[in-house]
Amino acid sequence: MNPGDQSAASIAALPGGEAVLRRWWHCIEDHALALLLGVMVLLPLVEIGLRQVSSGIPSAPDFLRHLTLLVGMLGGVVAARDGRLLALATATALLRGRWKALALVFNTGVAAAVTAFLCVASLQFVAQEREGGGVLAYGIPLWTVQSAMPVGFGIICLRLIWRAAATWWRRTFALAIAASLILAAVFPPAEIASLTLPALAALLAATLLGAPIFVALGGAAMILFWSRDVPITAVSIEHYGLVTNPALPAIPLFTLAGYFMTEGGASQRLVRVFQALVGWFRGGPAIATVLICAFFTSFTGGSGVTILALGGLLMPVLVAARFSERDALGLVTGAGSLGVLLPPCLPVILYAILAKVDIREMFIAGLVPALLLIAMTGAWGIWAGRKSDESRQRFDLREAGRALWAAKWELMLPVVAIVALFSGWATPVEAAAVTAFYAFLVAALIQRDLGILKDCPRVMAEAGVLVGGILLILGVALGFTNYLVDAQIPDRLAEWSAVHVQSRWVFLLGLNIALLFIGGLVEIYAAIVVVVPLLLPIGARLGIDPLHLGIIFLANMELSFLAPPIGLNLLLASYRLNKPIFEVTRAVLPLLGIRFIGVLLITYIPWITLMLPEWLR
Amino acid sequence: PVEIKLATILPVGTSGHKSLMEMRAAWQKAAGPAVKLTIYAGMADGEPLLVKKMRARQINAAVLTAVGLSEIDRSVSSLQMMPMMFHDWNEVDYVREKIRPELESRLRAKGFEVLFWADAGWVRYFSKEPGAHPDDYKKMKLFVLAGVPRQMEIMRDLGYQPVSLETEQILPSLTTGMISVVPVPPFLANALQFNRQAKYMLDMNWVPIVGAAIVRSDVWAKIPPELRAQLQEIATVAAGKIRTQTRAEDDDAIVAMKKNGLVVQPCTPEVLAAWRAIAQRSYPMIRGPIVPADIFDQVQTALAEYRAASAAGTP
Ligand code: NA
Numbered sequence A: 001m002n003p004g005d006q007s008a009a010s011i012a013a014l015p016g017g018e019a020v021l022r023r024w025w026h027c028i029e030d031h032a033l034a035l036l037l038g039v040m041v042l043l044p045l046v047e048i049g050l051r052q053v054s055s056g057i058p059s060a061p062d063f064l065r066h067l068t069l070l071v072g073m074l075g076g077v078v079a080a081r082d083g084r085l086l087a088l089a090t091a092t093a094l095l096r097g098r099w100k101a102l103a104l105v106f107n108t109g110v111a112a113a114v115t116a117f118l119c120v121a122s123l124q125f126v127a128q129e130r131e132g133g134g135v136l137a138y139g140i141p142l143w144t145v146q147s148a149m150p151v152g153f154g155i156i157c158l159r160l161i162w163r164a165a166a167t168w169w170r171r172t173f174a175l176a177i178a179a180s181l182i183l184a185a186v187f188p189p190a191e192i193a194s195l196t197l198p199a200l201a202a203l204l205a206a207t208l209l210g211a212p213i214f215v216a217l218g219g220a221a222m223i224l225f226w227s228r229d230v231p232i233t234a235v236s237i238e239h240y241g242l243v244t245n246p247a248l249p250a251i252p253l254f255t256l257a258g259y260f261m262t263e264g265g266a267s268q269r270l271v272r273v274f275q276a277l278v279g280w281f282r283g284g285p286a287i288a289t290v291l292i293c294a295f296f297t298s299f300t301g302g303s304g305v306t307i308l309a310l311g312g313l314l315m316p317v318l319v320a321a322r323f324s325e326r327d328a329l330g331l332v333t334g335a336g337s338l339g340v341l342l343p344p345c346l347p348v349i350l351y352a353i354l355a356k357v358d359i360r361e362m363f364i365a366g367l368v369p370a371l372l373l374i375a376m377t378g379a380w381g382i383w384a385g386r387k388s389d390e391s392r393q394r395f396d397l398r399e400a401g402r403a404l405w406a407a408k409w410e411l412m413l414p415v416v417a418i419v420a421l422f423s424g425w426a427t428p429v430e431a432a433a434v435t436a437f438y439a440f441l442v443a444a445l446i447q448r449d450l451g452i453l454k455d456c457p458r459v460m461a462e463a464g465v466l467v468g469g470i471l472l473i474l475g476v477a478l479g480f481t482n483y484l485v486d487a488q489i490p491d492r493l494a495e496w497s498a499v500h501v502q503s504r505w506v507f508l509l510g511l512n513i514a515l516l517f518i519g520g521l522v523e524i525y526a527a528i529v530v531v532v533p534l535l536l537p538i539g540a541r542l543g544i545d546p547l548h549l550g551i552i553f554l555a556n557m558e559l560s561f562l563a564p565p566i567g568l569n570l571l572l573a574s575y576r577l578n579k580p581i582f583e584v585t586r587a588v589l590p591l592l593g594i595r596f597i598g599v600l601l602i603t604y605i606p607w608i609t610l611m612l613p614e615w616l617r
Numbered sequence B: 001p002v003e004i005k006l007a008t009i010l011p012v013g014t015s016g017h018k019s020l021m022e023m024r025a026a027w028q029k030a031a032g033p034a035v036k037l038t039i040y041a042g043m044a045d046g047e048p049l050l051v052k053k054m055r056a057r058q059i060n061a062a063v064l065t066a067v068g069l070s071e072i073d074r075s076v077s078s079l080q081m082m083p084m085m086f087h088d089w090n091e092v093d094y095v096r097e098k099i100r101p102e103l104e105s106r107l108r109a110k111g112f113e114v115l116f117w118a119d120a121g122w123v124r125y126f127s128k129e130p131g132a133h134p135d136d137y138k139k140m141k142l143f144v145l146a147g148v149p150r151q152m153e154i155m156r157d158l159g160y161q162p163v164s165l166e167t168e169q170i171l172p173s174l175t176t177g178m179i180s181v182v183p184v185p186p187f188l189a190n191a192l193q194f195n196r197q198a199k200y201m202l203d204m205n206w207v208p209i210v211g212a213a214i215v216r217s218d219v220w221a222k223i224p225p226e227l228r229a230q231l232q233e234i235a236t237v238a239a240g241k242i243r244t245q246t247r248a249e250d251d252d253a254i255v256a257m258k259k260n261g262l263v264v265q266p267c268t269p270e271v272l273a274a275w276r277a278i279a280q281r282s283y284p285m286i287r288g289p290i291v292p293a294d295i296f297d298q299v300q301t302a303l304a305e306y307r308a309a310s311a312a313g314t315p
C-alpha cells in the first residue's frame, strides 16, 4: 500500500541525470497540485471577507469551479504516475509471477485504449467549446481551462503504459494491445451491434484484473454510446458538467480538512480524550471507539481512512479493557463506517448535488438517523464489554481535563464546520474552505504537527491525489448514467415500477436488498452517481421525500461497507489488523445484523429522517 | 426514421410536459414512422449543459428559456434580460412577433431551427420583510442565480446586495437569512415553497421568462419539406396551449399562495416610477454587453410603435 515507494524504486533504477530530472519534475507536479488546492481554500475566504464591504468577486465561484477541474485532472495525472488510481483489488492479489505480469500488461492495454478515447472525446469537447466562444472571466476563454481534460487523459494514458512493466518489450506489448483495440473501434471488423458485448466483456476482464475503476465506467459508457451511435463527447460533457458543478468544490476542500487532521497528531489526542471521558465506565471503551470513529469518518468520507488511521490504535485499547479479540475486531470494523451521515461527510454532499436538494438540509435530515445508528452500535459495544467490569479504571478528572485541553483545537473542528455550514453567512463551499483553513491552522501553526514547508505541500498533494482519483470516477460515472438516461432506462424503470410496484414499502424493501449488494461490489461514489439518478424518478412517483430517499440510500451504503464478501471495511480491517477476512466477517456479523435493523427503522419510519428538517423549515 | 431527441427541464407530469406529449402524439399521427420524437423531461442539467449536448449531437432538440438560448445567440436575451422593459404580455407578444424573423435567422445561422416560442410567467420580488419602493430592497440580500457574473455586477451597480446561489440553495438560504429577496415567477415560488419564508410579493412585472423549442437544423432538414411544415403547424398549436396554460398557472399560484398567507404588496404609480427609473439606469450596462445593441434598439423601436398605437386606440 505504499505506491510512493515503488515510484521511488523505479526512479532509483534509472541512470543518474534522468533520475534527478524526473524527481524534479515530480516535485513540480506535487507542488502545483498543492498550490491549486491552496488557492481553492483562499479564494472563498477572500470572497467572504470582501462580501462584508462590497458584493465580493463576481466571478469567484466560476474560478473555483474550474480550479476543481484543474485539481481533479492534475490529481489524476499524479495518481497515474504513482500507480494510485483507485482499482478493484481482486484477482491481481491471487495471481503470482508471470501471470501477474501478464494480467498487468493486459489490463494496461485495455485501460490505455479507454483513456486514449477519453482523451479524444474531451478533445472534441474542447474544440466544440472553442467554437462556442465561452469566456471564464476577464477575457480568459473557457476552452483554455477545459484543455486540462484532454491533456490530463493523454498523460494518464502514457503513464499507464509506462507503469505496465519495467521492461520495454512488455510496455510495447501493452501498447500493441491498446493500439489494436483502438483500431478495432475506429475500423470495426464487424457490425457494431455484434461488437458491443465482446467489448464490454474485455472491459470487465480488465477491471477484474486490476484496471482502474474510472476505466471500467468510462469505457462502458463509451462502448454503450458507440452502440447507440451517440458521439463519445457525451461522456466528456457530463464529466465537465459534474466536476464544475458550483457545489462540488466542497468535496476537495473537506477532503483537505480531513487530511490535515489525519496527518497531524489528532488521532492520538482524540483517543486520549474519549478514553478519559467515557473509558472508565462499563463498556466505556466501546463508546469511545464508536464516537471517535464517527467523528473521523464524518471528515474522511466513505474512503475507509478511519480504519486505516485508527484501527491499530483502538484494537489494543479494547483488548486491554478485556473485550474478547473477536468483539474488539467486530467493533472496530463495524464502527469504522459510522458517521457517513454526519456533517461534513462527502457522500451526503454528492447526493445533495445529484438530487438537487440543499446540502445543509441533507445534513439536518441525516442527524437523527446517524445518532440512531451510532447509539445502536454503541449499545452492542456496551453489551459486548460487560465482562470488562473488573478492569474498570477510575474516572480521573484531572486526566480528563488535561486530555480535553490538549485536544481542544481538534475538538473545535466539527464545531467550526457546523457553524460555518448552518449559520447563514457562508455557502456550503465557503464553509468547506473555512474548515480546511482552520484544520491547516491547527495542524501547522497551533499544534505544529506539520511543518509548513516540510509537510503541508506533501499533505495537500496527497489530498489532491485522492480528490483526483475520486473526481475521475465521478466524472465518467455520470457519463455512464447519462447513457442510461439516453436509453431512457430511468423512465422505463419508473413505468415498470408503476405497473409492478404499487406499495412504496415493497419498493423500499427491494431497494434495501439491492443496495446492500450494490454497495458491497461498487465503490461508494460511483454507486451514488450511477444509482441515484435511477432512483429519483421512482421515488418521486411513489411520493418518497428526496431527503428521506437520500438518507435511506446512504445508510444502506454505510451498512454495505460491512457486507460480505468484499465490503470495504472488511478488506481494510483485514489488511490493517492482519486478520483473515473470514475472521473479520465472522466478528462483524452481530453488528451487521444490528445495523441492518437500524437501516430498516430509518427506511420504514420516515419521521426519523424528516422530523428535524420539517421542524426547521 | 429521423430521430428527434428533445430535452426539457420541465418535470414529468407538469402541464407543459403534457402538452409536449400531446404534440408528440399529433406528430406521430402526421408523420407515421418517418419521424420519431423522444422527449427527455425533467433533465436536471442546467440549460448551458443542454446546449453543449445539442452541439455534440447527443440530443438534437430542446425546450430552453432565454438563459440557454442566449448561449447559442445572445440576441434572444432581448426578450428576458432587460428589467421593466415590457409592461405586460401584450407588449411581449407584439415585440416578439416583430423581432422573431431576426432572432430565428440568427439561431438558424448557428445551426438551430425554432419549433415554437413559449413563455413561463413574470418574475416578481418575493421577500421576507415587506417592501415596495426600490430602496426597501437595497437593505435586503438579493438572490442572483449562480453562473451569471454580469448580473451580479449590474445589481451591485444599481445599489443592491446580490448573493449568487444555486436554485436548490434558495429555500434554506432564506431560512438562515443569507438572502431575503428572491426574484422568481410565482409558479416557481409556489412549486418550491419559497413563500413559506418569503411572505411578501411585490405586484410588479420585473422581467418575463421567455423560451423556445429548438431543433438542430441538420436533423430538421432530413424531414421532407411538406411534412416539416405540417409538424411545425402542430408545434405552433402546442405552443399556443402551453402559453395559455403557463400564464394561467402563474395566476393560480398567486391565489394558492395567498391562501397560505402570502401578502401581495400593491405597486402604486410612485413605486412603479421609482422602479422604472432604476431599470433605466441598468440599460446602458445591458445594451452591448448582454443584449446586442442593434437588437436592443429594435426592441425599443417596436415598443414605441406599440405604445403609440395603443395610446391612439389601435393596438
Ligand atoms: Na446545493
Ligand code: NA
Residues within 6 Å of the ligand: A337, A338, A339, A340, A341, A342, A369, A370, A371, A373, A374, A558
Ligand atoms: Na452514521
